[in-house]
Amino acid sequence: MESHKYQSPEITVFLQNIEGPFDLDLFSRGLSLLPYSLQKEVVAYKHQMDAWRALVGKLLWASFLGKDVLPKESLDGIRRDEFKRPFIYGGNDGNIAHSENWIAFASTERGSIGVDIQAWKKVSMPSY
Secondary structure, eight states: OOOEEEESEEEEEEEEOOOSSSOOHHHHHHHHHOHHHHHHHHHHHHSHHHHHHHHHHHHHHHHTTTTTOOGGGGTTEEEEETTHHHTTSOOOOOEEEEEEEEEEEEEEEESOOOOOOOOOOOOOOOOO
């Protein structure tokens, strides 16, 4: 897995690349770090890659919160607004995006933030 962290005085961005084959023991250990409500969200995904992206995204939130090992309460503060956008109740703002094997998490201590990511793909342009 490849990861990157970019930081300015007001914004932090984490990028994580995940690729298979996926280690189920590692998945289980990561899942055990989450509160039960978030574990249910992660295991509800039908496709393995979607579950991995959800797990890694939530663990990126934990990295932002400065937790190597999570107390269960630290992610219980994550809520969703009316558009299902996650935010930390009573805390800093953060946002998650993913594209193929890449997951991005951005956070700020002031105001709101959004992040987007797009995997590079070669595109064949038809002749006109």
